[in-house]
Amino acid sequence: MSSAVPSSVEAWVDALEAVGYFADRRLATAVHLAVKLERPLLLEGAPGVGKTELAKAIARVLSRDMVRLQCYDGLDQRDALYEWNYAAQMLHARLMQSSATADEIEASLYSDKYLIARPLLQALQAPAPGAVLLIDELDRADEPFEAFLLEYLGELQVSIPAFGTIRAERAPITILTSNRTRDLNDAVKRRCLFHWLDFPSRNRELAIVRARLPEVGVQLAKQVTTFVQRMRASAAEVGLGRAPGIAETLEWARALTALNVGDLGASAVTDTVGVLLKDANDWQRIEPHVATWLVAEDSP
Ligand SMILES: Nc1ncnc2c1ncn2[C@@H]1O[C@H](COP(=O)(O)OP(=O)(O)O)[C@@H](O)[C@H]1O
Ligand SMILES: [Mg+2]
Structure with missing residues (x-):
């Protein structure tokens, strides 16, 4: 199909x-x-x-x-492309020993039957x-x-x-x-x-959250994406080990919703920051900025 x-x-x-x-x-x-x-x-x-x-x-x-x-x-072509099924080849060779010449045996060993296809070969041979x-x-x-x-x-x-x-x-x-x-x-x-590929714009990230997580309220979805976007924009300045990806945004919105947070505030950020940041030191780095990142987008 x-x-x-x-x-x-x-x-x-x-x-x-x-x-x-x-x-x-x-x-x-x-x-x-x-x-x-x-x-x-x-x-x-x-x-x-x-x-x-x-x-x-x-x-x-x-x-x-x-x-x-x-x-x-360490990935090599045996894992990526193909491997010979050595054990089956050996068995085949032994069974043929009495009825075939060495050349015949050798010629029959390298056939499709004994070839184990790894991803590259699977893709080339896909129906x-x-x-x-x-x-x-x-x-x-x-x-x-x-x-x-x-x-x-x-x-x-x-x-x-x-x-x-x-x-x-x-x-x-x-x-x-x-x-x-x-x-x-x-x-x-x-x-x-x-x-x-760059991180999405704020509106595109909001659309992703809305589409993927219909259970997350509109207000929370907006607050979460605004916060994460501001955090990413300041990542270098603040010295973040790693800026949160879209998966972390989604995970965070899901966690906050599970905790019945409908309106994101500083204490909810503190409680759940482990979902967003995977480096213990990053929390100290962002803490002084949390309040400004929470300011609503349309505030003066
Ligand atoms: N453009 C997008 N639209 C919808 N969901 C996205 C988009 N980009 C990323 N995601 C979500 O973010 C998560 C992380 O993306 P992923 O492809 O694993 O990132 P990468 O491979 O670049 O590290 C995915 O599981 C997906 O749910
Ligand atoms: Mg990936």
Whole structure:
């Protein structure tokens, strides 16, 4: 079951919103082009701005399966691409020993039957209409792994020694993300369309809270988003370890609602700040600012 591919930037904005993802025109343009031109899309931005969620939303819009490759230090092609089922190969070889020549045995060992597909290969072999491949947090992997990805990113194919080259019949829609803990290789960037994802505007964040959490009152939703936006804007000045992401905004609004807070005040902030900040020292850093961040937006 596949859905029609949105055919314009506006159609992408609407389709993403219909599955709960709020994108601005620039982001929707990047998605539209990536799909239309069959180019990988690299999303960079702070943690919690909505990079991973975008890949999921695209998969929902297109009714495609999402295949996820979570990157980490030490990730190699065995975890990313394929692995031979060594035990089954050994067993097969032993069973054939009496009836076949060594060459025949060897030729039969490197077949589909013994190939264990990992995410990249699964995405290349996905049945119609094709998959959405999410290569998440590529900055966590090491440089040899980035080099290994070049063939896939450039030609949407991979080469497996003793087996052959596997090309995608239906180009996977490929989304790469990076939290930018380090710079990615230029060769990777050259093969991708690029989009820098910022935190949403106050109104877009409010829309996200309203859509995701209909149980949260309008007044509280406005106060929470205003507070978080001001906190982010002052993060560098105040010396925050890490600015809260959209997930923290949502979590905080949910927590306050669970505590029956309908009107955000200083004591509610103090009681629940652990939901918003994950670094013990950050509370001391923000405490002097809480009162000003709580001032209503339309106050003089
Ligand atoms: N544009 C958006 N529209 C709706 N929800 C969003 C949006 N961006 C982020 N979110 C929410 O914020 C959470 C964090 O986003 P996530 O994609 O995990 O961030 P990242 O991958 O950039 O660290 C998601 O679970 C999602 O609920
Ligand atoms: Mg993520």
